[in-house]
Amino acid sequence: MSTRDTEASLDGRTAWGRSLQAPLRRFLNTESGSASVLLAATLVALLWANVDPDSYARVWHTVLSIRIGDLGIALSLNRWVNSGLMTFFFFVIGLEARREFDMGELRERRRAALPLLAGVVGMAVPVLIYLAFNAGRGTAGGWGAAMSTDTAFALGVLALLGMRFPDRLRAFLLTVVVIDDVVALVVIAVAYTHTLTPIALLVAAGLFLVVLLVRALGVRNGLVYLALGAAVWVALLESGVEPIVVGLAMGLLAYAYPAGRAELERASDRFRLFREQPTPELARDALRGVATAISPNERLLARYHDWTSYLIVPLFALANAGVVVTGGALGRALTSPVTLGIVVGYVVGKPLGITATTWIVTRVTRGRLRPPVGWGAVLGGGTIAGVGFTVALLISALAFTGTRLEEAKMGVLASVVLASLATWAVSQVIALLPKRRRVQALLGSSPTLVDLAVSVDPDRDHIRGPLDAPVTLLEYGDFECPYCGRAEPILRELLANFGDLRYAWRHLPLNDVHPNAQLASEAAEAAAAQDAFWPMHDLLLEHPDGLDPKALLGYARQLGLDEERFRDDLHRRSGATRIAQDVDSADLSRVSGTPTFFINGGRHYGVYDIATLSQEVRAARAREALARAA
DSSP: OOHHHHHHHTTTOOHHHHHHOOHHHHHHHHHHHHHHHHHHHHHHHHHHHHHOHHHHHHHHTOEEEEEETTEEEEEEHHHIIIIIIHHHHHHHHHHHHHHHHHTSGGGSGGGGHHHHHHHHHHHHHHHHHHHHHTTTSGGGGGGGGGSOOOHHHHHHHHHHTTTTSOHHHHHHHHHHHHHHHHHHHHHHHHHTOOSOOHHHHHHHHHHHHHHHHHHHTTOOOHHHHHHHHHHHHHHHHHHTSOTTHHHHHHHHTSOOOOOOHHHHHHHHHHHHHHHHSOOHHHHHHHHHHHHHHSOHHHHHHHHHHHHIIIIIHHHHHHHHOOOOOOHHHHHHHHHOHHHHHHHHIIIIIHHHHHHHHHHHHHHHTTTSSOOSSOHHHHHHHHHHTTOOOHHHHHHHHHHOOHHHHHHHHHHHHHHHHHHHHHHHHHHHHHHTSOHHHHHHHHHOSOOOOOOOSSOOOTTTSEEESOTTOSEEEEEEEOTTOHHHHHHHHHHHHHHHHOTTEEEEEEEOOOTTTOTTHHHHHHHHHHHHTTTOHHHHHHHHHHOTTOOSHHHHHHHHHHTTOOHHHHHHHHHHTTTHHHHHHHHHHHHHTTOOSSSEEEETTEEEOSOOOHHHHHHHHHHHHHHHHHHHHO
8 A cells, every 4th residue: 555545544544533633733733723714704894894894783783682580681692792602612722731741742741831920921921011001091901802812813923834833833822822711711800801790600600519519429421521611601691700710711611631551442342232232222322331431521521622614713803803993093093092902012012022931941951941842943833823813802892881982803814924923934934044043043952752652672662763762652553453554664664764763562452343453463473483573563454354373473474484483473472461451551651542643752653754754753852953952
């Protein structure tokens, strides 16, 4: 099979990625793709507001009500979008924040300190700049409109510059803006609550305690949480507190964890029972088994993220970005302290706060806390953090009305354009640096977070390539797994392209779905006893449907092995202990699917086509070279 055919057949995902959905990479890619939809919605809103401003205002001020008997809620269409639908957007933000703390970079809690401080100061500096422009004025109360980064636009622009900035910057930036969103919602709830009804607030607090109790009892039914979340939302709305905070709080409650091998095996057993007796009861049991093998966080992200990215946020832009642009309006905006405070706060304050804080923390801790990327990338992350849109418009609508609101919207839209241009300029400057300095500016010297529990050992592991290579690619594989077979020609091409790469194989036979996988692994170990592991490895992956004992003996004969010794080793299961050790090491590294790859100890998520793996190998090689030179 050619590499192109192989890549096409992979359908863009690894088997691990199909089950785990490659959380961070998938999140980033979805946000990047939705940026174009968000931009289109913004342009439509501007065009609509300037062609027919009366109809624009009339549509979004239309009152919609929901009533049950004498009880009901009546809100404008704009408010339903801003306070209702946007609750789901912040629910997704909460899910991603929880995922980062449970499975991402922040599971090593020490690493959370730097982006936490950078995020907080990166909000405080723009606020101070805004207040400096509006000191002593009635517009000072709109300071919240100058502080929060828009995740979708920021990551979307970074995607356009993806050849210039490393993926780890996106992870760092995502952590910063998640903290940004958390603080922004607290600010909305506290600073922009104009009237407060204590009894309704107490009811909301009591209902949320019920949510916590239900979660502690292990209830997994999504409808229960939806009903309780809706009740908390209504209670907060009646209390006068902005109810979108409910979305964030509910998202933070959803645990994230990789699918465990034991849970996957139980799911396979349930499906096997259904296969033998396809009844509705066993079908429900099988579906329940598959669902419970994946964490609630991952299931909810997969269910709601595309809806929020491609529908809710663009709809929010359509409802809020419509600004009537006239000569007079532009003239007022150019001298308005509201517009200038927002623009300067985002375009200057954000990069200043994030970059300066990162540098100071790194110096004070003597490098114990440092960014995961180089300083050029940190500066690029700071400039793109100046893209304020979603929360900025939301707070603008809460803080201002009339002309001031129009001025605030112009400032927000201008910040998107100027911050994007500043990020492009930073990327161009970095591109002009000599290669070594460019790599250092982008990658830095921060070590990769190690996910591999048992390091590769040249004296034990099966290795192809130079034993002292700076980059190690480890695969946990199963000879009967079709995805492992499809990945094999890609890995061969990778080894041919990189002379300083070593590749290691460890066994992870998925016995619950592949009945011959264990025997095939033992055959590979029997061949290894005669110094023929790799020739046998290649034959087994080429013939995943031919792994019965007769076929295995035929492969031994084809390779010219001592058949009697090979047969005896299979009979005695001489390789079983070695395979069990590999499986144990996979469990320690929380590996449950095949193929799963590690590059210099860091888990590789997502696709494993030649372009993606080559890019990661180059990045790992560059980081290793920088570490050795330091």
